[in-house]
Amino acid sequence: MESWIRVLILVACLFPAVVECRVRHFKFNVVMRNTSRLCSSKPIVTVNGRFPGPTLYAREDDTVLVKVVNHVTYNVSIHWHGIRQLRTGWADGPAYITQCPIQPGQSYVYNFTITGQRGTLLWHAHISWLRATVHGGIVVLPKRGVPYPFPKPNKEVVVILGEWWKSDTEAVVNEALNSGLAPNVSDAHTINGHPGSLSNCSTQDGFTLSVESGKSYMLRIINAALNEELFFKIAGHKLTIVEVDAVYVKPFKIDTIVIAPGQTTNAIITADQGSGKYMIAASPFMDSPVAVDNLTATATLHYSGTLSSSPATLTNPPPQNATAVANNFITSLKSLNSKNFPAKVPLTVDHSLFFTVGLGINPCPTCIAGNGSRVVAGINNVTFVMPTTALLQAHFFNIKGVFTTDFPGNPPTTFNYTGAPPQTLQTINGTKVYRVSYNDTVQVVLQDTGIIAPENHPIHLHGFNFFAVGRGLGNFNPKNDTKSFNLVDPVERNTIGVPSGGWVAIRFLADNPGVWFLHCHLEVHTTWGLKMAFLVDNGKGPNESLLPPPSDLPKC
Numbered sequence: 001m002e003s004w005i006r007v008l009i010l011v012a013c014l015f016p017a018v019v020e021c022r023v024r025h026f027k028f029n030v031v032m033r034n035t036s037r038l039c040s041s042k043p044i045v046t047v048n049g050r051f052p053g054p055t056l057y058a059r060e061d062d063t064v065l066v067k068v069v070n071h072v073t074y075n076v077s078i079h080w081h082g083i084r085q086l087r088t089g090w091a092d093g094p095a096y097i098t099q100c101p102i103q104p105g106q107s108y109v110y111n112f113t114i115t116g117q118r119g120t121l122l123w124h125a126h127i128s129w130l131r132a133t134v135h136g137g138i139v140v141l142p143k144r145g146v147p148y149p150f151p152k153p154n155k156e157v158v159v160i161l162g163e164w165w166k167s168d169t170e171a172v173v174n175e176a177l178n179s180g181l182a183p184n185v186s187d188a189h190t191i192n193g194h195p196g197s198l199s200n201c202s203t204q205d206g207f208t209l210s211v212e213s214g215k216s217y218m219l220r221i222i223n224a225a226l227n228e229e230l231f232f233k234i235a236g237h238k239l240t241i242v243e244v245d246a247v248y249v250k251p252f253k254i255d256t257i258v259i260a261p262g263q264t265t266n267a268i269i270t271a272d273q274g275s276g277k278y279m280i281a282a283s284p285f286m287d288s289p290v291a292v293d294n295l296t297a298t299a300t301l302h303y304s305g306t307l308s309s310s311p312a313t314l315t316n317p318p319p320q321n322a323t324a325v326a327n328n329f330i331t332s333l334k335s336l337n338s339k340n341f342p343a344k345v346p347l348t349v350d351h352s353l354f355f356t357v358g359l360g361i362n363p364c365p366t367c368i369a370g371n372g373s374r375v376v377a378g379i380n381n382v383t384f385v386m387p388t389t390a391l392l393q394a395h396f397f398n399i400k401g402v403f404t405t406d407f408p409g410n411p412p413t414t415f416n417y418t419g420a421p422p423q424t425l426q427t428i429n430g431t432k433v434y435r436v437s438y439n440d441t442v443q444v445v446l447q448d449t450g451i452i453a454p455e456n457h458p459i460h461l462h463g464f465n466f467f468a469v470g471r472g473l474g475n476f477n478p479k480n481d482t483k484s485f486n487l488v489d490p491v492e493r494n495t496i497g498v499p500s501g502g503w504v505a506i507r508f509l510a511d512n513p514g515v516w517f518l519h520c521h522l523e524v525h526t527t528w529g530l531k532m533a534f535l536v537d538n539g540k541g542p543n544e545s546l547l548p549p550p551s552d553l554p555k556c
């Protein structure tokens with residue numbers, strides 16, 4: 001009897017809208033699942049057999065316990081993208097950064113508390129390319145009794161955008177690593193797991209968003225794609241943007257959003273067209289000469305009472321190089337900065353860093369297809385080499401020889417970053433971190449380089465939100481560009497696109513001790529080495545130290 005009650009409570013605690021629970025338990029079984037998309041079937045790695053995986057619902061202040069059990073033959077780790085993980089870096093998830101992988105047959109309980117955050121985030125595998133199919137939404141509801149700072153929508157729907165390869169994605173990345181060349185682009189984009197009508201697959205009509213005339217719907221849009229930023233729009237309906245990356249923004253209306261891998265956007269639509277069917281479209285944004293999967297994923301917004309046989313009102317996605325459409329969205333984003341949700345922008349800077357982000361070319365005698373070279377990527381000319389012991393363990397247990405603390409705060413040579421490439425395109429290897437004291441303020445100007453090609457890099461920082469205080473094209477000019485920084489209501493987020501051939505400036509307060517990954521969220525660039533980590537020392541106060549690791553922390 002008692003055990004039944006326990007089970008009932010555990011199950012009920014999965015639904016925070018219904019029951020008050022401070023601790024929420026989830027079980028993620030990582031299993032293979034045969035699934036068909038694009039009219040063909042293949043086995044994929046999933047959580048609980050689902051693609052996309054289950055949405056993790058919780059409330060601000062909840063403690064979340066997720067038991068991940070690895071039933072597949074791959075090493076696995078899961079990242080709770082955008083969750084601050086205050087003092088609980090052990091639960092952050094990037095393999096070899098904060099933990100060793102959960103090996104086949106093993107399990108690990110991620111244990112973290114959601115503090116000072118509410119909104120839409122995502123979870124995903126953080127090892128190799130497994131996140132292609134191992135991902136899902138995180139919905140953090142506000143504390144009970146605390147309303148949204150905008151009219152409550154009638155309904156909320158999680159909309160996950162993804163990329164689908166006909167081949168096994170581990171084979172795709174391995175092929176690229178062997179050749180030294182770029183990996184194959186995907187074969188389709190997906191909306192909640194389906195490519196939709198344009199994929200020529202009669203059995204795949206795609207995701208349907210059912211609406212009732214007059215009601216409002218909040219779409220919690222998540223880009224879980226591996227390598228592509230996406231435009232998203234709905235025929236005949238405007239999107240009112242209220243939140244990005246689980247931070248409220250000043251609401252604004254727009255036709256088309258752009259969303260990079262790892263980013264989230266909450267958009268409210270009003271079903272004000274009375275009846276009918278309307279196309280929802282997700283298509284790539286790429287404004288430099290780099291190959292992309294140019295197929296548009298579609299879904300359908302369907303008013304109740306409309307015959308399913310009636311044709312949908314179509315919409316043209318923007319051209320893939322529509323920089324102006326992307327900028328229109330990006331420059332509209334401002335922190336809400338209200339009394340209840342202030343923008344706490346650091347006004348002074350302890351560490352002023354300048355990071356070049358971009359590609360390079362290194363020798364690779366075994367890369368036959370690449371003619372003896374391979375494409376690499378790096379920050380400040382350092383191509384990050386993954387250690388075989390997790391950085392956080394090495395830090396906590398003082399294991400020497402795993403990393404060095406000499407990550408450069410500036411590029412080793414200055415050149416016209418967005419102009420002609422330098423003489424040599426070679427980078428250096430390193431497992432370097434940049435060390436800061438507890439509560440230091442950090443400014444990082446992320447400067448794209450034109451080496452091989454300029455490109456938009458969505459940079460993600462673990463463990464913190466940052467404020468995007470400035471953005472521009474060409475080379476960052478410290479003399480005059482800082483004058484136009486927005487220190488009042490800049491957008492606060494965890495993943496930011498460095499514009500193609502340009503720069504962004506971000507600021508954050510290093511109030512979270514541990515080791516925190518910073519990397520491009522285009523998986524292809526992370527694979528090539530566009531990554532580094534910040535090491536934040538413990539503070540002196542009582543709640544300013546990294547907690548000790550859980551006893552089941554996986555070992556390498």
Ligand SMILES: *[C@@H]1O[C@H](CO)[C@@H](O)[C@H](O)[C@H]1NC(C)=O
Nearest residue numbers: 031032033034035041042043
């Ligand atoms: C997937 O399907 C193939 C053949 O259709 C079968 O051999 C295999 O056992 C299936 N795998 C799983 C995990 O269901």
Ligand SMILES: *[C@@H]1O[C@H](CO)[C@@H](O)[C@H](O)[C@H]1NC(C)=O
Nearest residue numbers: 063065088109111112547550
């Ligand atoms: C989760 O971590 C907290 C400390 O942050 C600890 O008190 C608690 O016992 C842990 N729970 C489990 C189930 O490990």
Ligand SMILES: *[C@@H]1O[C@H](CO)[C@@H](O)[C@H](O)[C@H]1NC(C)=O
Nearest residue numbers: 166167168171172173175184
């Ligand atoms: C990548 O694309 C090439 C050319 O279409 C194809 O031959 C190759 O099999 C693909 N690789 C994988 C792993 O699917």
Ligand SMILES: *[C@@H]1O[C@H](CO)[C@@H](O)[C@H](O)[C@H]1NC(C)=O
Nearest residue numbers: 187188198199200201295296
């Ligand atoms: C779908 O079929 C149409 C008509 O046959 C063709 O024009 C289009 O290229 C096809 N699209 C894909 C993605 O194969």
Ligand SMILES: *[C@@H]1O[C@H](CO)[C@@H](O)[C@H](O)[C@H]1NC(C)=O
Nearest residue numbers: 291292293294295296319320
């Ligand atoms: C998409 O890319 C393919 C392959 O590069 C190309 O053949 C096709 O014309 C492109 N389609 C569009 C609509 O740009």
Ligand SMILES: *[C@@H]1O[C@H](CO)[C@@H](O)[C@H](O)[C@H]1NC(C)=O
Nearest residue numbers: 287288319320321322323324
């Ligand atoms: C976008 O690409 C098209 C086709 O390649 C080209 O005609 C157009 O000028 C480009 N637009 C911009 C803004 O670069």
Ligand SMILES: *[C@@H]1O[C@H](CO)[C@@H](O)[C@H](O)[C@H]1NC(C)=O
Nearest residue numbers: 362383384385386428429430
């Ligand atoms: C850099 O590291 C890669 C492994 O990540 C290795 O293959 C390569 O040989 C290294 N290059 C140098 C110059 O050490």
Ligand SMILES: *[C@@H]1O[C@H](CO)[C@@H](O)[C@H](O)[C@H]1NC(C)=O
Nearest residue numbers: 415416417418419420474475
């Ligand atoms: C950098 O290169 C770009 C593109 O060639 C050029 O327009 C710009 O004037 C150069 N800037 C400087 C400072 O030389």
Ligand SMILES: *[C@@H]1O[C@H](CO)[C@@H](O)[C@H](O)[C@H]1NC(C)=O
Nearest residue numbers: 381412413422424426427428
């Ligand atoms: C990067 O480092 C390599 C190896 O030291 C060097 O040859 C190259 O000039 C550096 N490149 C830049 C842009 O600093």
Ligand SMILES: *[C@@H]1O[C@H](CO)[C@@H](O)[C@H](O)[C@H]1NC(C)=O
Nearest residue numbers: 438439440509511539541544
């Ligand atoms: C950390 O910095 C914040 C913002 O400047 C400040 O409010 C807080 O008191 C500082 N905490 C400590 C322990 O210094």
Ligand SMILES: *[C@@H]1O[C@H](CO)[C@@H](O)[C@H](O)[C@H]1NC(C)=O
Nearest residue numbers: 476477478479480481483484
């Ligand atoms: C900033 O400096 C650049 C390069 O010197 C110059 O082209 C630009 O006009 C300056 N902008 C402002 C606002 O002064």
Ligand SMILES: *[C@@H]1O[C@H](CO)[C@@H](O)[C@H](O)[C@H]1NC(C)=O
Nearest residue numbers: 074075100101103388555556
């Ligand atoms: C899985 O992780 C362990 C620990 O780091 C490592 O020794 C092993 O080689 C990994 N296995 C694979 C298939 O990568």
Ligand SMILES: [Cu+2]
Nearest residue numbers: 457520522525
């Ligand atoms: Cu990138």
